[in-house]
Amino acid sequence: MSLIGAxxxxxxxxxxxxxxxxxxxxxxxxRTPWQLAWARLRRDRVAMVSLGFIVFLMLVAIFAPxxxxxxxxxxxxxYSTTGLSPSGIPVxxxxxxxxxxxxxxxxxxLSRIIYGARISLEVGVGAxxxxxxxxxxxxxxxxxxxxxxxxxxxxxxxxxxxxPILLFAxxxxxxxxxxxxxxxxxxxMFSWPYIGRLVRGQVISLREREFVEAARALGSSDLRIMxxxxxxxxxxxxxxxxxxxxxxxxxxxxxxxxxxxxxxxPTASWGNMIAEAQTGDLFTVAWWxxxxxxxxxxxTTLAFNLLGDGLRDALDPRHGRSNIIPPTKQQRVLAKLRxxxxxxxxxxxxxxxx
Amino acid sequence: MTRFVLRxxxxxxxxxxIITFVTYVIFFAGNPTNLAGRFAGRDASPQAIKDAAVRxxxxxxxxxxxxxxxxxxxxxxxxxxxxxxxxxxSEIARAFPVTxxxxxxxxxxxxxxxxxxxxxSATHPRxxxxxxxxxxxxxxxxxxxxxxxxxxxxxxxxxxxxxGITWFPPAGYVSFTQSPAQWAVHLILPWFTxxxxxxxxxxxxxxxxxxDVLGEDYIRTARAKGLSRRTVIYKHGVRAxxxxxxxxxxxDVGTLLAGAFVTEQVFGLTGLGQLALNAIRNSDLxxxxxxxxxxxxxxxxMNTIVDLVYAVLDPRVRLA
Numbered sequence: 001m002s003l004i005g006a007x008x009x010x011x012x013x014x015x016x017x018x019x020x021x022x023x024x025x026x027x028x029x030x031r032t033p034w035q036l037a038w039a040r041l042r043r044d045r046v047a048m049v050s051l052g053f054i055v056f057l058m059l060v061a062i063f064a065p066x067x068x069x070x071x072x073x074x075x076x077x078x079y080s081t082t083g084l085s086p087s088g089i090p091v092x093x094x095x096x097x098x099x100x101x102x103x104x105x106x107x108x109x110l111s112r113i114i115y116g117a118r119i120s121l122e123v124g125v126g127a128x129x130x131x132x133x134x135x136x137x138x139x140x141x142x143x144x145x146x147x148x149x150x151x152x153x154x155x156x157x158x159x160x161x162x163x164p165i166l167l168f169a170x171x172x173x174x175x176x177x178x179x180x181x182x183x184x185x186x187x188x189m190f191s192w193p194y195i196g197r198l199v200r201g202q203v204i205s206l207r208e209r210e211f212v213e214a215a216r217a218l219g220s221s222d223l224r225i226m227x228x229x230x231x232x233x234x235x236x237x238x239x240x241x242x243x244x245x246x247x248x249x250x251x252x253x254x255x256x257x258x259x260x261x262x263x264x265x266p267t268a269s270w271g272n273m274i275a276e277a278q279t280g281d282l283f284t285v286a287w288w289x290x291x292x293x294x295x296x297x298x299x300t301t302l303a304f305n306l307l308g309d310g311l312r313d314a315l316d317p318r319h320g321r322s323n324i325i326p327p328t329k330q331q332r333v334l335a336k337l338r339x340x341x342x343x344x345x346x347x348x349x350x351x352x353x354x
Numbered sequence: 355m356t357r358f359v360l361r362x363x364x365x366x367x368x369x370x371x372i373i374t375f376v377t378y379v380i381f382f383a384g385n386p387t388n389l390a391g392r393f394a395g396r397d398a399s400p401q402a403i404k405d406a407a408v409r410x411x412x413x414x415x416x417x418x419x420x421x422x423x424x425x426x427x428x429x430x431x432x433x434x435x436x437x438x439x440x441x442x443x444s445e446i447a448r449a450f451p452v453t454x455x456x457x458x459x460x461x462x463x464x465x466x467x468x469x470x471x472x473x474x475s476a477t478h479p480r481x482x483x484x485x486x487x488x489x490x491x492x493x494x495x496x497x498x499x500x501x502x503x504x505x506x507x508x509x510x511x512x513x514x515x516x517x518g519i520t521w522f523p524p525a526g527y528v529s530f531t532q533s534p535a536q537w538a539v540h541l542i543l544p545w546f547t548x549x550x551x552x553x554x555x556x557x558x559x560x561x562x563x564x565x566d567v568l569g570e571d572y573i574r575t576a577r578a579k580g581l582s583r584r585t586v587i588y589k590h591g592v593r594a595x596x597x598x599x600x601x602x603x604x605x606d607v608g609t610l611l612a613g614a615f616v617t618e619q620v621f622g623l624t625g626l627g628q629l630a631l632n633a634i635r636n637s638d639l640x641x642x643x644x645x646x647x648x649x650x651x652x653x654x655x656m657n658t659i660v661d662l663v664y665a666v667l668d669p670r671v672r673l674a
Contacts, residue, residue, distance in 0.1 A: 167642075255499075
């Protein structure tokens with residue numbers, strides 16, 4: 001794994017930049033590994049589109065009350081006259097001002113999807129952050145100290161991972177009553193061991209490195225070595241796996257809500273919207289209130305997965321493109337200028353010939 | 355070998371004790387009299403609630419009840435359920451074949467879909483075929499099971515039937531002994547739902563592991579001594595690349611055998627997942643505990659089988 005954040009790499013950008021061979025403006029560019037990673041990510045179009053979608057979704061979630069006010073339909077208001085046909089059938093998309101139609105109770109599907117985004121992101125990001133925190137601390141302790149502490153913690157993580165997770169999550173939530181906080185905590189409880197195991201593995205190899213030895217020789221405390229010396233080297237790993245854990249946790253929340261033991265109606269969550277569409281095969285009458293929440297859910301998880309893949313390519317030296325050193329902004333501008341002057345010179349030469 | 359199996363059995367016993375204990379703690383973290391009240395019937399008198407508690411054994415202490423449960427397990431009995439006072443063993447005997455048909459059929463399907471696509475991706479890295487394989491994997495990886503299942507039902511069952519093509523039956527289950535053909539027809543959509551989502555995981559797994567293996571020195575050696583590309587990839591490469599697949603298969607089949615909750619819910623299959631879900635909703639502790647015991651046993655047993663398969667696949671592995 002890379003030692004991102006630990007040093008500044010100086011490289012000759014020249015060799016990797018085919019537009020410029022030789023010339024007077026040959027120079028050395030110093031960039032931190034983070035700048036390199038960002039430059040690599042920026043050239044990954046799929047990852048950038050996914051990032052854009054995620055930012056858009058976050059804005060939608062933050063400004064949900066404003067957006068639904070603009071639409072004019074609250075997420076839980078039942079529009080029994082405009083939202084349902086006289087025989088009680090949901091209104092199709094685009095009718096009566098319901099852009100994505102209504103559900104069986106005459107509620108606006110679009111407004112509910114917007115509010116559902118809040119739940120999904122809150123649980124997805126919140127549970128992942130919690131899992132990341134616990135996983136990092138436990139992984140650091142287990143990996144750094146080794147011995148009986150490691151044996152105990154590693155075995156504990158193994159046992160937790162061999163639990164039938166969904167079954168236990170359902171049982172706990174049923175026992176204590178479904179609530180958003182409980183769903184978040186339960187999801188975090190069963191997902192931190194994944195991070196913990198990864199971190200432990202990394203720390204076991206990092207603790208033998210020279211910089212740790214140097215810190216110890218200088219008399220640093222164990223806590224300082226763990227959290228100041230070793231932890232920064234885990235950031236890249238943490239960023240990648242957190243991005244890949246978010247969609248998993250979003251799906252878990254949706255699954256719990258779908259099974260009726262997550263976020264309870266009338267609060268809109270994509271999972272319980274889909275469950276409502278399934279009740280009594282209502283989706284066969286009104287496909288839109290099954291299909292649109294499904295699309296929202298799939299696009300969101302897909303965006304996080306694609307971004308996670310892009311991040312792995314950009315940050316992890318064992319994967320894909322991370323050895324490519326992209327040109328700096330200055331180099332890009334220079335290359336463009338050089339091309340333009342070359343073109344102009346060619347044109348000039350042509351004119352002179354003619 | 356005997357030692358290995360004995361050790362695993364001991365591990366199974368320890369895991370079962372821990373896992374059932376946790377289940378009991380979760381359930382008794384609430385109020386047990388409350389639990390008795392639930393099963394005494396609506397508007398029950400205090401006396402009726404007390405009777406219900408005695409009938410369900412809830413009048414005893416926590417450890418007494420737990421100990422009794424363990425004794426029952428030793429005799430191979432899961433006890434009676436709270437709701438109807440029916441032996442849980444017979445309920446499980448009814449539900450298990452449904453889940454087993456679903457999971458075993460789907461697992462064959464997901465291996466048949468996932469492994470070839472993974473091999474194709476890894477042997478042609480960064481080609482169009484690889485990108486198509488990766489897109490397939492990412493799409494289904496991002497697709498929750500219930501989304502895929504419901505969309506398949508909507509399009510393949512509902513719209514096709516509406517259009518006059520009745521290839522797929524509605525949700526439901528027909529037992530194999532009743533009619534093997536109907537059994538398979540009713541399971542096609544659930545099989546594909548479960549298999550496509552799982553196949554995505556296997557595609558990525560095979561691709562990653564085969565790419566690693568193909569970079570090894572012994573692969574170059576095999577090519578250098580004149581073996582054909584085909585022999586090298588399939589005999590030397592794929593065989594070594596399949597070890598993580600075997601691990602994953604053990605975990606997945608073990609976990610799913612104790613209830614494919616979502617697929618069963620979507621397609622109305624009355625398997626262990628539905629049994630457990632209903633029991634959880636009704637606070638029917640003995641049934642939940644029974645499914646938990648089954649789940650943990652399946653996972654440990656599958657892991658043991660995986661380790662035995664390892665020893666066959668990789669001669670360096672010794673069982674200890």
